[in-house]
Amino acid sequence: MTKKAWGGRFTNDSISWVDDFNASIHFDKVLIEEDIKGSIAHGDMLKTKGILTEDEFKKIEAGLKEILEEYQKGQITFSIEREDIHMNIEALLIEKIGPIGGKLHTARSRNDQVATDMHLYVKREVIDIISTIEYLQGTIVELAESNIEVLMPGYTHLQRAQPILFSHHILVYFWMLERDKARFKDALKRIDISPLGAGAISGTTFDIDRHQTQKALDFNDIYHNSMDAVSDRDYIVETLSNISLTMVHLSRLSEELIFWSTDEANFITLSDAFTTGSSMMPQKKNPDMAELIRGKSGRTSGYLMSMLMLLKGLPLTYNKDMQEDKEGLFDAVKTIKGALKIMDGMLSTMSVNKDVLEEAVSNDFSNATELADYLVEKEIPFRDAHEIVGKLVLTCINRGIYLKDLPFEEYKKASSVIENDIYDILSAKVSVNRRISYGSTGTEAVKVQLKLARERIT
Known part of the structure; x- marks a missing residue:
């Protein structure tokens, strides 16, 4: 024994x-x-x-x-x-x-010892997560730059809304990750604190120098209350929260990739390295890696909830319950680092099916808002323009055609202000490049966005 x-x-x-x-x-x-x-x-x-x-x-x-x-x-x-x-x-x-x-x-207890270990571990892993996020951001920027001219349908309610640039869409995830990165960096202020020397609860009678160990371990700050030092797990909650939100963002991107890779959309083709087949159906190519990331987001959110419930009723200071702060955190760290690397691999190896995307924006009604804006520019009130275009769309649906196919006479009947230039206006490329507001999907606006994104990661 x-x-x-x-x-x-x-x-x-x-x-x-x-x-x-x-x-x-x-x-x-x-x-x-x-x-x-x-x-x-x-x-x-x-x-x-x-x-x-x-x-x-x-x-x-x-x-x-x-x-x-x-x-x-x-x-x-x-x-x-x-x-x-x-x-x-x-x-x-x-x-x-x-x-x-x-x-x-x-002059040391396991209470301040384990707290020190955890602060050192979380600090190291958060710095590594920040670096891995930035690497994925770089891949997103490269993907956007290499597809700067590619158009695609933009969606609201999973219904075709307006034509946009593929680069504009994918850059949304750059900015999500940029906020994630900022949250992790800010959390380091609460992580980078030394509890060593706090003892079990009340400090120690020995003449120790806590500031020496703080500097030796490269902590930026020190706990000023021995009880707080051994009982604080806020930094773990915060780290799990940041991991959970980042995983939610990766899950949203995974859902996009899953939809885009279906036969129904066929907007992208994922690399064989990040897909699997079916044991029964030979034709299948399943986006399993994206699905796993989507599924694992629930796992990391569960660890966050578990940690919050662990702490909510704990009196000061150390309780054995706190031993349960580790397994979930360790697994969450492993999960997010793996998910970030898998996502980077999927994005860097996938093919964007440009012809399919171009055909998609040419054969839908996502240019309807452009037609309404055209009428507004002719001094027709927007509500009236909205009704005119809605009726034209209904006419097209009944005939099985699109706005670009509607004869000019029909446009003239709908409104006398419509001129022959309407067919240029209805072009998806023209529609996109008419978007000139800052942060919009217009090519020049996206180039500005890309320049800023490059600056953020270099």
């Missing part, structure tokens, strides 16, 4: 299946680098304050580095009886260098 670090007050041995339920080593072993980094900083501070000797610290530091190296080589097996990554490392250190290893925990 492994001796418990807290076992002095207990008389009975623990039960193995209870140990298994209690342990977090199954998942918190991913914190090993953070735990060792924090321990070395703490030991160095103890040495500076004369709590450890120079020789003791050197042995502790060397032992910790050996443990990390052995772990990376797959030479370490962790123990469930030792509960978590902190106690496993401490036990391994004592086995390696003797009782000196037990001095490392002076």
Whole structure:
């Protein structure tokens, strides 16, 4: 039976299946680098304050580095009886260098230790997520630039609305991701704070230097209240919230790709590398990667709700409930990083079916608003123009034709102000390029947007 670090007050041995339920080593072993980094900083501070000797610290530091190296080589097996990554490392250190290893925990609790590990982990992963988002943004910009002349139908209510540029549509997701990136960057202000040295709840009687460990671990700030330091999980909630919203944005883009790749639309063709087939139907090419991203957005949102419910009734300060803050976060981080990379792969390898898109905007009524605007320019009130065009559309529907096919005599009957230039106005390309307002779908406006997008990622 492994001796418990807290076992002095207990008389009975623990039960193995209870140990298994209690342990977090199954998942918190991913914190090993953070735990060792924090321990070395703490030991160095103890040495500076004369709590450890120079020789003791050197042995502790060397032992910790050996443990990390052995772990990376797959030479370490962790123990469930030792509960978590902190106690496993401490036990391994004592086995390696003797009782000196037990001095490392002076002026430190697992409460501030795990908080430190989590802050270091979340900071590292959020910085990586920001970088991965920016990489995907670059791919979106390249996709928009290479298709700057391509027209497509714009939709509202999944009904054809107005012709737009494909680049204008895809850039929407650049700006969604730009806001996501900004939220992650802002969250770093709350993540980049050191709780180390707060102890279990009330600090410590030892003369430690929390500012030294803050600087050693490259934290931008420090907790000013020991109870807040060990009980704060706001930064995890905020990170999960940012992950959830980014995943929702990726889910929306996935839904676009799924629709665009159907036979009914055929606007794009996804690479074989990001699709799968059917075990029964040989003709199938399924957009499974996009569907998985769409599905996994529910998973990450669930982790956010779980974390909020975890915290809502907790009294100060540390409670064992807080052990449940990790698995969901770890999986959410893995999920979003995978989803961002998969989305980047899908966008960078897909083909835009330009001819299909051009035909789509040539054979619909998405130019109806253009006709109404034309009448308004001829000083017909918009409401009257709207009714005139609506009746013309109905005439076309009844005849099985489109506005571009309607004889000029019909236009003249509808309104005497309509001239022969109406057919130019009804052209999808002309319609798009008549959009001159800032942020619109006009080619020149989109070029301005692209320039700004490039500046944001370079």
